Amino acid sequence: MPEFTIVLGNKAYSSWSLRGWLPLKLSGASFDEIVIPLRESDTKARLLEASSAGKVPVLKTADGPIWDSLAIAEYLAERFPDAGLWPEDPRARALARSVTSEMHSSFPALRNDCPMDVRSRYRDREFSESTRQDIERITSIWRDCRARFGAGGEFLFGGFCIADAFYAPVVSRFVTYDVALDSVCSAYRDAVMARPEMQEWIDAGHAEPWTMEFDV
Numbered sequence: 582m583p584e585f586t587i588v589l590g591n592k593a594y595s596s597w598s599l600r601g602w603l604p605l606k607l608s609g610a611s612f613d614e615i616v617i618p619l620r621e622s623d624t625k626a627r628l629l630e631a632s633s634a635g636k637v638p639v640l641k642t643a644d645g646p647i648w649d650s651l652a653i654a655e656y657l658a659e660r661f662p663d664a665g666l667w668p669e670d671p672r673a674r675a676l677a678r679s680v681t682s683e684m685h686s687s688f689p690a691l692r693n694d695c696p697m698d699v700r701s702r703y704r705d706r707e708f709s710e711s712t713r714q715d716i717e718r719i720t721s722i723w724r725d726c727r728a729r730f731g732a733g734g735e736f737l738f739g740g741f742c743i744a745d746a747f748y749a750p751v752v753s754r755f756v757t758y759d760v761a762l763d764s765v766c767s768a769y770r771d772a773v774m775a776r777p778e779m780q781e782w783i784d785a786g787h788a789e790p791w792t793m794e795f796d797v
């Protein structure tokens with residue numbers, strides 16, 4: 582029997598769910614998945630059954646349910662210390678935690694203006710000033726991490742870690758909304774999109790029967 586069950590929203594749309602699911606994939610643990618389609622008549626009741634917070638993702642563990650993507654990532658990093666979920670170097674790890682927390686708590690304009698939607702593509706979008714500022718901040722984070730700690734691989738801290746998992750939904754949005762990027766950031770975007778876990782998630786998103794309408 583798998584060790585964990587992760588409760589997720591639609592893979593096509595649920596960016597927080599992707600942030601919880603990627604560290605679980607990287608941990609190598611066995612798990613089952615339950616997908617609760619968002620914005621359906623029974624969604625709230627089903628979310629509240631999974632955890633008292635009423636949101637996804639939720640990781641069901643022998644220690645009880647863990648909700649919130651960052652708590653899930655930290656739990657898994659502690660439980661699977663050899664999985665490389667955080668960088669080994671303490672300075673790199675400190676920066677990785679900072680940029681992960683910044684992603685977890687910031688960028689409301691980008692989130693509102695550009696919802697994650699792995700199945701759609703938009704061209705020639707006009708971004709608001711605040712969305713442009715979010716994009717500028719995110720790309721400066723990516724350039725900084727790549728320059729200081731990225732030498733060992735293609736990702737923010739070399740190998741694919743929790744920080745990349747947290748920016749993966751942003752990478753997906755940059756593809757969906759055709760955000761122009763410099764050579765460092767576009768190479769990073771392409772490396773994230775090429776990860777087999779990302780492809781698995783996106784393929785599953787395409788296969789889902791539910792559709793949500795956005796005002797974009």
Ligand SMILES: N[C@@H](CCC(=O)N[C@@H](CS)C(=O)NCC(=O)O)C(=O)O
Pocket residue numbers: 590594595596597598619625628635636637638648649650651685
């Ligand atoms: N800060 C939370 C955010 C979780 C969240 O907002 N999840 C959304 C889906 S992407 C949700 O459950 N929405 C359903 C609702 O609010 O009814 C985390 O990091 O997990």
